[in-house]
Structure formats: structure tokens, C-alpha cells
Amino acid sequence: MDLLEQSVPILLKGMAITIFLGATSFVLGFGLGGLIALARISRFALLKVLSIIYVSVFRGTPLLIQIMLVYFGLPQLGIQISPVPSAILTFTLYSAAYLSENFRGGILAVEKGQWEAAGSMGMTYSGTLRRVIFPQALRIATPAIGNRFIALMKDTSLASVVTVVELTRVAESVGSSTFRYVEAFVVAGAVYWLINSVLSVGQELLERRMGRAYA
Amino acid sequence: MTDNVAIHAQGLHKRFGDLEVLKSVDLTVRSGEVVVIMGPSGSGKTTLLRCLNLLEEPDAGSITVRGRTVDCSGPRQGRGRRRLIRDIRVRTAMVFQQFNLFPHMTALQNVIEGPIHVRRLPRSYAIEVGERLLARVGLSDKRDEHPARLSGGQKQRVAIARALAMEPEVILFDEPTSALDPELRAEVLQAIKNLAAHGMTMVIVTHEIAFAREVANRVVFMDKGYILEEQSPSVFFSDPANTRIRSFLRLMSDTGPHPELEEAS
Numbered sequence: 178m179d180l181l182e183q184s185v186p187i188l189l190k191g192m193a194i195t196i197f198l199g200a201t202s203f204v205l206g207f208g209l210g211g212l213i214a215l216a217r218i219s220r221f222a223l224l225k226v227l228s229i230i231y232v233s234v235f236r237g238t239p240l241l242i243q244i245m246l247v248y249f250g251l252p253q254l255g256i257q258i259s260p261v262p263s264a265i266l267t268f269t270l271y272s273a274a275y276l277s278e279n280f281r282g283g284i285l286a287v288e289k290g291q292w293e294a295a296g297s298m299g300m301t302y303s304g305t306l307r308r309v310i311f312p313q314a315l316r317i318a319t320p321a322i323g324n325r326f327i328a329l330m331k332d333t334s335l336a337s338v339v340t341v342v343e344l345t346r347v348a349e350s351v352g353s354s355t356f357r358y359v360e361a362f363v364v365a366g367a368v369y370w371l372i373n374s375v376l377s378v379g380q381e382l383l384e385r386r387m388g389r390a391y392a
Numbered sequence: 393m394t395d396n397v398a399i400h401a402q403g404l405h406k407r408f409g410d411l412e413v414l415k416s417v418d419l420t421v422r423s424g425e426v427v428v429i430m431g432p433s434g435s436g437k438t439t440l441l442r443c444l445n446l447l448e449e450p451d452a453g454s455i456t457v458r459g460r461t462v463d464c465s466g467p468r469q470g471r472g473r474r475r476l477i478r479d480i481r482v483r484t485a486m487v488f489q490q491f492n493l494f495p496h497m498t499a500l501q502n503v504i505e506g507p508i509h510v511r512r513l514p515r516s517y518a519i520e521v522g523e524r525l526l527a528r529v530g531l532s533d534k535r536d537e538h539p540a541r542l543s544g545g546q547k548q549r550v551a552i553a554r555a556l557a558m559e560p561e562v563i564l565f566d567e568p569t570s571a572l573d574p575e576l577r578a579e580v581l582q583a584i585k586n587l588a589a590h591g592m593t594m595v596i597v598t599h600e601i602a603f604a605r606e607v608a609n610r611v612v613f614m615d616k617g618y619i620l621e622e623q624s625p626s627v628f629f630s631d632p633a634n635t636r637i638r639s640f641l642r643l644m645s646d647t648g649p650h651p652e653l654e655e656a657s
Contacts, residue, residue, distance in 0.1 A: 290488060290490050290492035291492060293486075293488065294488065294492035294494070296447060297481055297484075297485070297486035298481065298482065298485065298486075298505075298506040298510055298554075298558055299478040299479065299481040299482035299506070299558075300478075300506070300509065301478065304510070308509055313495065313496055390495065390496055390538040391495060
């Protein structure tokens with residue numbers, strides 16, 4: 178037990194990196210996904226096509242391959258990137274593809290009458306989106322977005338293959354130095370579960386809060 | 393003449409695919425006038441109303457509101473044109489059959505949204521006016537309620553206050569009571585009558601015959617994409633010239649309005 182106890186600080190550090198990876202990529206992916214959703218519903222055909230291709234590529238290929246390609250590919254193009262930024266970049270691009278679809282679904286689910294009411298009072302397209310459509314679309318998309326965040330938190334374990342010392346990698350190294358693999362991975366798994374339980378509760382509270390006006 | 397014309401539509405054509413919904417429609421509404429549009433389902437009433445506010449863009453013809461004209465026969469691109477259309481929309485408020493209140497905003501927020509974010513009025517002033525308008529439709533106590541907590545009639549009265557807040561040249565009503573239970577219709581009709589008494593210019597698509605008779609200065613009867621008849625209500629209801637109108641009125645008074653037949657538009 179001593180050996181595992183000694184590992185607590187390093188496990189905590191791994192947990193911090195995992196949360197950092199997940200949260201940062203989620204926030205960045207949220208922004209990028211919003212832009213992609215806007216491009217997808219825009220009336221400019223080029224933007225529309227580009228966003229469709231983007232989503233198709235990043236949703237249609239394994240995340241692990243994307244991680245490898247960014248980590249090994251960018252240096253080949255002369256861009257030096259360390260493991261953590263390269264992982265965040267990949268997770269951002271990847272989750273933006275999914276989130277943009279969540280946003281798009283939310284936007285399409287807002288009643289047509291809302292566009293008409295805003296339009297009939299002379300609101301601009303961007304004003305209508307910002308003031309009328311987004312607030313409603315976001316509420317509709319919140320469950321899906323929450324699921325995405327939780328999935329992303331678990332996906333960050335793949336960063337271990339490009340030497341990011343996050344929770345999974347820590348568990349691996351603790352396991353190999355103590356030969357207590359099972360315990361190490363059980364602890365790591367429990368930590369993921371704990372993080373995501375907190376996120377679930379947060380999602381639940383957010384949904385309730387956003388739904389209050391509609392009750 | 394041009395001075396007191398609130399809205400003038402000329403030669404409006406509109407087709408949806410193969411279906412020609414409006415076939416050369418002219419309509420002039422003078423300031424302070426209440427025009428009621430009646431007609432059977434699919435006659436083009438709602439489309440005409442939506443064209444007046446350019447929610448639907450006609451395929452041909454022109455709309456003039458207070459001397460500003462949008463010509464729908466010419467090219468349709470450009471910033472200037474979009475701005476002109478917005479300008480006309482600001483001046484022609486719309487009240488919808490399904491209310492279309494913003495569900496994420498309270499009653500007051502619904503009313504002040506346009507004044508603040510479209511007309512760029514100072515917030516405190518918009519709130520002051522908004523509260524006055526809610527009082528005018530009898531909903532001061534619902535100020536901070538969201539639409540989900542309001543009855544249909546209350547929602548529609550908030551929608552009327554929201555339209556008034558734009559200080560429009562004309563308010564367009566698209567079957568404002570058709571989605572309401574019978575016992576909730578009276579309060580909405582009363583609110584509209586009050587506006588008429590204050591000289592508000594209005595174009596109203598409705599099936600409420602008694603209401604039309606009381607409030608209209610002019611009744612426009614549409615059928616198959618044309619305006620068949622324009623008459624004062626006294627003549628229109630008591631002595632309709634056209635047999636088509638006579639049979640329509642008979643049907644309406646026999647059985648009352650058929651909202652379920654009027655959903656299509």
C-alpha cells in the first residue's frame with residue numbers, strides 16, 4: 178500500500194492535467210464549433226461546403242489517428258509543437274466537429290415563428306441569431322453538449338500515447354513501477370468517474386436553470 | 393392623397409412553386425384606417441399580409457410605406473435593399489396567429505426588445521414605455537412572467553404591446569384569435585378595438601364577422617389570389633354584391649369560423 182500512497186501526489190497532478198486538457202479543449206471547441214455551425218447554416222455555399230467537409234473528416238476518423246497526425250505531422254511541416262498543446266489542438270478540432278452539429282440541431286429546432294417575429298420587427302440576421310435564436314438553441318442543445326463534454330473528458334486519456342502525463346499515463350507508470358497495475362487503473366478509472374459525476378450534476382443544474390422560464 | 397397613405401401595395405404577385413397565391417393585388421391603406429381582410433382558406437389573405445411586411449417577398453409588384461418603396465420586380469441583392477426592407481418592417485408591425493413571443497424573455501422583455509435592439513432607444517425610456525403599453529393591454533401584473541406562464545389571450549395581448557412598442561405606421565394582424573379558445577377571444581378583440589378607437593392604422597385578417605362589422609372601415613374580400621371586393625362593412629355584410637361572398641358569409645355564420653380549415657397558409 179505504501180507504494181501506491183507515495184503515488185498520490187503524481188496521481189493528483191495527472192488528474193489536474195486531465196481536467197486542464199478536457200476543459201480547455203471544450204471551451205475552445207465550443208467557440209470553434211459555434212463558428213462552424215454558423216458557416217453550416219449560412220447562405221454562402223462555400224462556407225457551407227467547407228463546414229460539411231470539416232465535420233465529415235473530424236467525425237469520420239478515429240481520434241487516436243488525429244492525435245498522432247497532429248503530433249507527428251506538424252513537426253514534419255516545420256511546426257514545432259509540444260505534447261500538451263498538440264493534444265489540446267486535436268481535442269479542440271475533434272470536439273468542435275461534434276459540438277457544431279449539436280449547435281446546428283439546436284438552431285434548427287427553434288420554431289420558424291421566432292425568426293419571423295424578430296424579422297418582422299426589423300431585426301438584422303445577426304441580431305436575430307444573438308438575441309432570439311442562440312439563447313433558445315443553446316437550451317435545446319444543452320443535454321447533447323453536456324454529453325459531449327463528458328465524452329471529451331474520457332477521450333483525453335488518448336493523449337497518453339503522445340507522452341502527455343495525464344491521468345491514464347500516470348496510472349500506467351505507477352503500475353509499471355509498483356507492479357500494481359490493477360489498483361493503479363482502478364484508481365484512475367475512479368477519478369475519471371468522479372470528474373464526470375461532477376460534470377453530470379453541473380449539467381443537470383444548468384438544464385434545470387435554463388428550463389425555468391419554460392415551466 | 394399620398395400624404396395620408398400609410399401603406400400602398402401595387403401589382404403584387406406571389407407564387408410558391410406552381411401555386412400562384414397572389415395574382416396582381418393592389419391595396420391602399422390610409423392612416424387611421426382599419427382594413428379587415430376576409431376570404432376562404434387558400435385565398436391569399438395571409439400571404440398578402442406577410443407581403444406587406446416583406447416577411448414574404450413578392451415575385452412582382454411594389455410596397456410603399458410612408459413614401460419608401462421596395463420594388464420587387466427588379467434585382468434583389470444588395471445592402472441598401474436589405475436595409476430598406478428592414479426599415480419597412482420596423483414600420484409595419486406584425487401580430488401572429490401563434491403569438492411568436494420570445495419564450496426566453498419575460499413579458500416586459502418581449503415588449504422592449506425591439507425598441508432597445510432595433511430602434512436603439514435608451515433602456516430606461518424603453519422600459520417606461522413598455523410598462524405603459526403592458527398597462528394598456530391590461531397586463532401590468534404579468535410584467536415579469538415568461539410566456540409559458542401566460543394564457544393564450546394574455547400572450548396575444550403581450551404580442552400586441554410588443555407591436556405597439558415599435559410605434560409602427562400600421563399593425564398587421566394575422567388571424568390573431570384563431571389559435572385561441574373561444575372564451576379567450578374577447579379579451580384580444582377588445583384590445584384591438586381599443587387600438588382602433590385610438591386611431592391606430594391596422595390591417596386584420598380574421599374570420600370574426602361581428603368584430604369585423606364593428607371595427608372595420610373597409611372589408612377586403614379575397615378569393616383565389618385576387619381581391620374580389622372592397623366595401624364598407626355595412627354594405628359588405630348586409631348586401632354583398634357577389635354570390636361568392638354571399639355563400640362564404642352564409643357558411644361562416646352558419647357554423648362559425650373553422651380554425652382547423654385555416655391552418656394552411
